[in-house]
Amino acid sequence: EGAAAMILQGVPASAGYAIGKARVIRKKDHSRQPVVRIAPSGVTKELERLEAALTRAADELSRLHAKWIRDNREQEAEIFEGHLFLIRDEELLSLVRTKITDELLQAEFAVGEAAEAIASRLSELDDPYLQLRSADIRDIGDRICRCLSNKPVERTESNNEREILIAEDLLPTYIAQLDEAAVIGFATSFGGATSHTAIIARSLGLPAVIGAGASLEQVKDGQTIILDAVAGTVILEPSEGDLARYGELSEQHLRRMNTLRSYKDRPTRTSDDHLVELTANIGSVKEALSAADQGAEGIGLFRTEFLFMERNDLPDEEEQYRVYRDVVQAIGPEAPVVIRTMDIGGDKELPALNLPQEQNPFLGFRAIRISLEKTDLFKTQLRAILRASAMGNISIMFPMISTMQELRRAIEAVEASKAELAEAGLPFNRAIRIGIMIEVPAAAIMADRFAKEVDFFSIGTNDLVQYTMAADRMNTKVMHMNNGLEPAVLKLIHNVIQAAVAERIQVGMCGEMAGQPLAIPLLLGMGLQKFSVGGGSVLATRERISRIGRRESQELLKVVLELDDPEQIKACVEKWYASRQMDL
Ligand code: PEP
């Protein structure tokens, strides 16, 4: 055994592995350069230089934009389209001009200082969109400065070695112009998973570790390193064993990713050509962005309670409205977005409400039960959702519905909220679709009645399984019974799907079971129309569904419904997969 390798920890931003030589990019430290000032008589000339540089920068950006459009890389094209707008940003430009005319700064310094001032203000705000914009402003500042001094874009000079870039931060412009053949990954000290740098890395399929902090200063130019962008680490001084192990992991990963990425912009259809909808479950705007990047067709479940948790006050209508609107913008105005009203209680606490401790929190004052009692809270949320519905394809979903009376009262609250907005003259979608989670056995049993009064069902197996089996989803002692393959659970799900199909309403599933390989063919066999899964499972689920036929899954289901032992059911589905040469 040689010396142990050294492992630096960061955050995985774009999954994958790379083994190669480190190429360390150190930032020029502008702050240490003496500021250059101009004479008052030079102001006009300086402003002219600025204008010329802005025109040059805009030309560059248009060319870049056109290039990405030609290459069918819409996401990258959009980023540079955004930069084209920002380069004419009045706040930025008037600050630059003031610095030239009043402080007599040379244009390069005026641009640098103004961009930095705006960017650092934006990055301090707790809003992922504005944080993204702060990186964009810095990027634009750099571009204008470069155009002022007439320098061409810096390119990495490759000597055909496989290089891993190591930097404090990499601007989107830089990443987008990398010599793709030579650069096989990168690691940065700063950045977040939703920065444009990370988004571009993902769309280029470049493994990337970000936010590794000052530890990256230990990396020396030219040394061989391993980038493990699945675990989010950089490995220095790897042993022969490490190199061999990662060589193999890397090959496996590439093969798998190539297959999966090819499913990104496709519809989800079974091998015998039945279309299903495949959406993502999210708890934040950040997750909506990554769901879009993972090829989700929409948002099947937005767990809004996360907006209310881990804080001591309540988000008001405006704050909620902005979040719902941002989710719509992240996934696209046409894409379906199902917003679930808050599901507090059970394992989710809400400090601001000061709810008492309960003996059986999952059977207690929870979700819609709280909303129907605290109607101000409920209607604030409903108005925020309704207002956002003017901007996209939003539906409302109620959690934990057990009785028809609850549903009717919840619908009344929606109607009352609509009336308030109409009164205030605010726009909303009058025909907004309303659906319910089917996660309480009472609702699953009464599905035929519920189907007459709602637009859609979404089966929440995380709760439905625990309530059906009387096996707490948090209790490891009874985990063996908390199993979606229990025949009682399968029978109940089947009943719900049949009731929805009979009434011609949409039926989907947003519990974890929707993404489980063992469950997918059974659900297809039952006629489930919509699968909503965690963002990271979208592509794998689409691939799996594409390789399964509805007909053959109906036959499998028939066999499975005759069995009474979940172990036998599992073995039966495993055998079915094996006979199709499909992995689980
Ligand atoms: C469910 O119960 O299946 C569900 C999706 O809701 P949650 O996990 O938020 O309770």
Ligand code: MG
């Ligand atoms: Mg639930």
